[in-house]
Amino acid sequence: xxxxxxSPSNKVTEKGKDVExxxxxxxxxxxxxxxxxxxxxxxxxxxxxxxxxxxxxSGLPSDRFSAxxxxxxxxxxxxxxxxxxxxxxxxxxxxxxxxxxxxxYFGPGTRLTVL
Amino acid sequence: xxxxTQLGSHVxxxxxxxxxxxxxxxxxxxxxxxxxxQYPNQGLQLLLKYTSAATLVKGINGFEAEFKKSETSFHxxxxxxxxxxxxxxxxAVSDGGGFKTIFGAGTRLFVKA
Numbered sequence: 001x002x003x004x005x006x007s008p009s010n011k012v013t014e015k016g017k018d019v020e021x022x023x024x025x026x027x028x029x030x031x032x033x034x035x036x037x038x039x040x041x042x043x044x045x046x047x048x049x050x051x052x053x054x055x056x057x058s059g060l061p062s063d064r065f066s067a068x069x070x071x072x073x074x075x076x077x078x079x080x081x082x083x084x085x086x087x088x089x090x091x092x093x094x095x096x097x098x099x100x101x102x103x104x105y106f107g108p109g110t111r112l113t114v115l
Numbered sequence: 116x117x118x119x120t121q122l123g124s125h126v127x128x129x130x131x132x133x134x135x136x137x138x139x140x141x142x143x144x145x146x147x148x149x150x151x152x153q154y155p156n157q158g159l160q161l162l163l164k165y166t167s168a169a170t171l172v173k174g175i176n177g178f179e180a181e182f183k184k185s186e187t188s189f190h191x192x193x194x195x196x197x198x199x200x201x202x203x204x205x206x207a208v209s210d211g212g213g214f215k216t217i218f219g220a221g222t223r224l225f226v227k228a
Binding site (some may be wrong): 042 | 119121156158159207215219
């Protein structure tokens with residue numbers, strides 16, 4: 001596609017439920033990132049995928065968070081047993097290659113609200 | 116460990132006035148530095164980036180930033196603010212060997228008519 005897309009754009013859930021957030025990166029981009037943006041805070045790195053390599057999960061805040069990337073393209077971020085503190089905007093980004101200087105292209109985000 | 120500090124969570128300027136958004140970084144290795152902008156209800160997009168070439172970097176929409184190693188700064192400027200510049204701006208740093216990009220907390224720019 002023309003850009004990174006994310007779905008849903010908004011998600012309201014009840015505490016304790018599981019949620020899945022989807023990211024479609026730009027076609028041909030090998031690197032994919034997930035970030036969390038909480039109110040009044042910067043972007044918090046969550047996880048990174050590069051091609052078929054094992055993802056770096058060092059930013060995931062707890063074992064309730066997991067992510068996968070199928071076929072080197074679409075990625076799903078899953079949050080199990082959601083808590084109110086999980087409420088945030090979840091941003092996905094992709095870049096053409098794995099270098100520190102490569103520009104990341106961001107999706108519009110999924111706003112998650114946990115009641 | 117790398118870190119980024121953006122001074123001022125909110126900055127307000129008049130239309131036509133100078134825009135100055137401050138960013139200081141900490142890095143144990145020569146850094147790569149970025150400014151991203153997030154317009155209301157939109158995703159982040161790259162404004163400009165410094166990758167060890169020229170220290171004065173020009174970006175889109177008339178913005179530029181200067182890398183000052185002695186001051187560990189990468190402030191963003193624009194000579195004349197426009198109403199359409201109202202947005203949130205994020206400074207970010209990454210090192211030369213890894214992929215992880217550390218973002219600052221962001222500065223929201225308000226432009227008054």
